[in-house]
Amino acid sequence: MPKPRLLAALLPAALMLALFAAQANGQTPSAAKARSMQEILDASKPSDWRALDPGNTLYLELASGRVVIELAPDFAPAHVANLRTLAREGYWNGLSINRSQDNFVVQWGDGAEDEKARKPLGSAKSKLPAEFSRSSDKLDFHALPDRDGWAPQVGFADGFPAARDPASKTAWLAHCYGMVGAGRDIAPDSSNGTELYVVIGQSPRQLDRNITTVGRVVQGMELLSVLPRGTGPLGFYEKPEQRTAIKAIRLASEVPQNERTALEVLRTDTPLFDELVEARRNRRDDFYKRPAGHIDLCNVPLPARTPPAKG
Amino acid sequence: MPKPRLLAALLPAALMLALFAAQANGQTPSAAKARSMQEILDASKPSDWRALDPGNTLYLELASGRVVIELAPDFAPAHVANLRTLAREGYWNGLSINRSQDNFVVQWGDGAEDEKARKPLGSAKSKLPAEFSRSSDKLDFHALPDRDGWAPQVGFADGFPAARDPASKTAWLAHCYGMVGAGRDIAPDSSNGTELYVVIGQSPRQLDRNITTVGRVVQGMELLSVLPRGTGPLGFYEKPEQRTAIKAIRLASEVPQNERTALEVLRTDTPLFDELVEARRNRRDDFYKRPAGHIDLCNVPLPARTPPAKG
Structure with a gap:
């Protein structure tokens, strides 16, 4: 009966105790090497965006x-x-x-349905x-x-x-x-x-x-x-x-x-983007017990954001 | 203005002139070797299904x-x-x-939200x-x-x-x-x-x-x-x-x-299923100009059907 709440399960993005995951993976614990996607985005500079x-x-x-x-x-x-x-x-x-x-x-x-009923293309090219x-x-x-x-x-x-x-x-x-x-x-x-x-x-x-x-x-x-x-x-x-x-x-x-x-x-030609890809190739948060060591092209997130207010 | 109707475009499943596609691909024309998925399913036997x-x-x-x-x-x-x-x-x-x-x-x-408000599991296991x-x-x-x-x-x-x-x-x-x-x-x-x-x-x-x-x-x-x-x-x-x-x-x-x-x-352990996979690895209908020669696991269709009436 004291079941943990499963709703926040599956992907608890908030929990990013990278240290533990890195250890579990047999790597030298290094928080710097195992930032989560959110941490990477939070650390991005204006020049990382377009x-x-x-x-x-x-x-x-x-x-x-x-x-x-x-x-x-x-x-x-x-x-x-x-x-x-x-x-x-x-x-x-x-x-x-x-x-x-x-x-x-x-x-x-x-x-x-009827070709003759279709909207004219105006000055756009038909071919x-x-x-x-x-x-x-x-x-x-x-x-x-x-x-x-x-x-x-x-x-x-x-x-x-x-x-x-x-x-x-x-x-x-x-x-x-x-x-x-x-x-x-x-x-x-x-x-x-x-x-x-x-x-x-x-x-x-x-x-x-x-x-x-x-x-x-x-x-x-x-x-x-x-x-x-x-x-x-x-x-x-x-x-x-x-x-x-x-x-x-x-x-x-x-x-x-x-x-x-x-x-x-997010620009895709920066060291920050490479780090983001790596964070997704090998998930380091506590949820993942076995980092995949791989990502398919179409699994890579391409973040967009409202530009931050200029201070 | 006599634009062809583009609505049925993208994937005209009805058009399966396999012969043409096989020729274009430099293969010996053979309708038997280039059946479409639908043709393969239409030719399936009861034993191909479960x-x-x-x-x-x-x-x-x-x-x-x-x-x-x-x-x-x-x-x-x-x-x-x-x-x-x-x-x-x-x-x-x-x-x-x-x-x-x-x-x-x-x-x-x-x-x-509240753990105490959750529905009891009855005789199911909590762990x-x-x-x-x-x-x-x-x-x-x-x-x-x-x-x-x-x-x-x-x-x-x-x-x-x-x-x-x-x-x-x-x-x-x-x-x-x-x-x-x-x-x-x-x-x-x-x-x-x-x-x-x-x-x-x-x-x-x-x-x-x-x-x-x-x-x-x-x-x-x-x-x-x-x-x-x-x-x-x-x-x-x-x-x-x-x-x-x-x-x-x-x-x-x-x-x-x-x-x-x-x-x-559809059973996935039959020659018919292998043929279906191949038909999707290399699309042979007229729409595709360049068969991929590949398929990802999650792109393979897994057909289901209402059992045909027994004759």
């Missing part, structure tokens, strides 16, 4: 709140340019989220090249120490989970939780960015290099991941009234300054 | 419907025995889902041994061909995603999407099964061998994965009224026959 560029940031506005998406022009320049045009001209405003497939994706765009990968030259790629089954190398490029192939000298974005891509038909170059999806489950890395990935949800994933699953094929909603309305998708730079969401993301 | 054992099946009953959980007594015999007792005595009936943390877990049990792993002797382990970063070997044991270490001759269940575990406190043996969680995001494999895993959701994941995320620490709901009520958790064998959910799961 502010989102409003010109590369989309706001997806729902009745439930705002989803903030960082675009990846370094990987999909043509798609990102088209997304900017579509947002600027209000293409998605009044359209809807049409698909929610459990453990896979949530997808939005023009739900009209774009496929942007499945890019040259790895001049890409600041920060490799993870861990081996990956899907790619020769994985790591981070300016905050995005990515992969690299030294043989072909190419790099591409990885389909981790929260990554946003451009839906397409059978032809590789059949996406134009009007139809977007976000990963809401186990990383479907088989999509890597098979579709154009355009960005990442930095804030507000929980507004998309909880949408009722569609009961039609592939998780599409069977009735239009089941769809979630999109109030607007806007480029942050087009939004008045005082209506913007100030956000910083 | 009915759930009602004595190892829990029904979690919510207002939104029924979640079906298959228990894993081969991996956690003491916990499963306690879960059976708790279910039989109605322990969870009237309790609630208290936690929903995005990209991690949904968790249920007794939400009472159990940790069951993080078992001997791999006499375990029918069906290995995946793919290398895994978290364990020396991964594969399936009677339908459950699992891992094995030949050196220590141990095996354990893997924390894939839909896996159910027993929440605990700091002490390894502090779980008794009253507090359960299910994985709703990227597989948190760092929990493997750190906590007792007791089963897997076979049907109804979409009732749990869409629960609003809690805004308290670790995704706990801050107000009791935000919790989702549990009508009952019952052992299927205690439910009248005509109220049971008839379900079969």
